[in-house]
Amino acid sequence: MIIDNIKLHLKAGNGGDGGLSFFRKRNNLIGDGGRGGKGADIILRANESLYDLNKFSYKKRFVARNGGNGTSSNKKGKDAEPLILDVPLGTSIKNFKGDMRVDLNQPEQIFLAVRGGKGGEGNYKGSEAQKGYPGQEKYFISDYRIPCDVGIIGFPNVGKTTLFNSLSGKQHKVAGYPFTTLHNSWAVCEYKTRRFVLLDTPPIRERDGLSKEEDFLKHLYRTKVILIVSDNFDKCKSQIKIIRNKIVDFDKSCRSKKIFYLLNKIDKIDEGLKIRGFLPVSAKQGTGMDILREKIVRALSDG
Numbered sequence: 399m400i401i402d403n404i405k406l407h408l409k410a411g412n413g414g415d416g417g418l419s420f421f422r423k424r425n426n427l428i429g430d431g432g433r434g435g436k437g438a439d440i441i442l443r444a445n446e447s448l449y450d451l452n453k454f455s456y457k458k459r460f461v462a463r464n465g466g467n468g469t470s471s472n473k474k475g476k477d478a479e480p481l482i483l484d485v486p487l488g489t490s491i492k493n494f495k496g497d498m499r500v501d502l503n504q505p506e507q508i509f510l511a512v513r514g515g516k517g518g519e520g521n522y523k524g525s526e527a528q529k530g531y532p533g534q535e536k537y538f539i540s541d542y543r544i545p546c547d548v549g550i551i552g553f554p555n556v557g558k559t560t561l562f563n564s565l566s567g568k569q570h571k572v573a574g575y576p577f578t579t580l581h582n583s584w585a586v587c588e589y590k591t592r593r594f595v596l597l598d599t600p601p602i603r604e605r606d607g608l609s610k611e612e613d614f615l616k617h618l619y620r621t622k623v624i625l626i627v628s629d630n631f632d633k634c635k636s637q638i639k640i641i642r643n644k645i646v647d648f649d650k651s652c653r654s655k656k657i658f659y660l661l662n663k664i665d666k667i668d669e670g671l672k673i674r675g676f677l678p679v680s681a682k683q684g685t686g687m688d689i690l691r692e693k694i695v696r697a698l699s700d701g
């Protein structure tokens with residue numbers, strides 16, 4: 399199971415203390431303590447080779463190193479190296495109230511989460527030796543949404559995973575009972591030199607209104623194309639209405655995405671069946687797959 403939401407507690411390093419030291423010059427004591435070094439910042443960085451926040455499930459609090467203290471002969475303390483925490487590409491960072499601070503959606507994109515404290519002044523040239531300044535301490539919510547282009551959704555057992563396997567060449571578990579798929583999974587698909595990332599999802603509940611189990615819908619956030627699958631030749635129109643309402647209720651941005659409606663399992667009936675607005679396919683037998691790929695690739699290039 400992927401962990402996609404974690405609270406992080408970050409504490410940047412404190413600045414080093416200013417040095418307190420003296421040398422004697424003709425019976426006078428003269429201060430020569432150097433300034434303290436800067437405390438370490440904590441930086442969050444988008445990493446393309448991570449796919450979940452699981453590594454933060456045990457350790458959520460990070461404390462960066464303090465700057466070095468200033469020393470005699472006006473020597474500055476060492477600045478502490480920043481602490482870089484890699485998060486998966488596609489992680490949004492929010493403050494504790496839930497307000498978005500940054501969406502890390504570009505590879506290697508960084509966010510300076512907490513700033514290290516400045517070093518204190520040393521007693522060089524008669525100033526007073528100061529303590530280092532404290533580093534910032536903050537809480538963040540990191541919320542990962544899979545960076546995928548195309549999402550497959552639908553009621554239980556309609557053939558979503560079979561479609562996913564057919565388009566991607568994967569062999570994920572398919573079975574003739576509902577709730578076979580319990581977690582999101584994704585794969586890279588290729589068609590005529592175009593690549594797209596496809597997302598398979600757990601089933602949508604058949605009742606109206608959103609339930610906690612449907613939180614997986616947040617992973618549609620980055621998609622540009624959604625495939626709504628039905629296998630019910632009589633009720634496909636009412637089914638997609640429920641599903642459309644749910645995804646738009648969950649995330650208003652779904653309104654502007656390109657949605658294709660698929661009628662799956664047409665091998666079971668007359669393959670010439672036409673229902674207005676639906677693309678007839680048989681994910682199991684591969685019928686309609688190239689037409690679908692063509693539509694997906696065109697919609698992605700238009701977007």
Ligand SMILES: Nc1nc2c(ncn2[C@@H]2O[C@H](COP(=O)(O)OP(=O)(O)OP(=O)(O)O)[C@@H](O)[C@H]2O)c(=O)[nH]1
Nearest residue numbers: 555556557558559560573574576577578579681682
């Ligand atoms: N005849 C026929 N059966 C299909 C087709 N696509 C899928 N099935 C069958 O439908 C059943 C469910 O397929 P899945 O791909 O597991 O369906 P799903 O929507 O992912 O199911 P959940 O993950 O439980 O929601 C399996 O028995 C598949 O073999 C199709 O095009 N034709």
Ligand SMILES: [Mg+2]
Nearest residue numbers: 558559578579
């Ligand atoms: Mg499935």
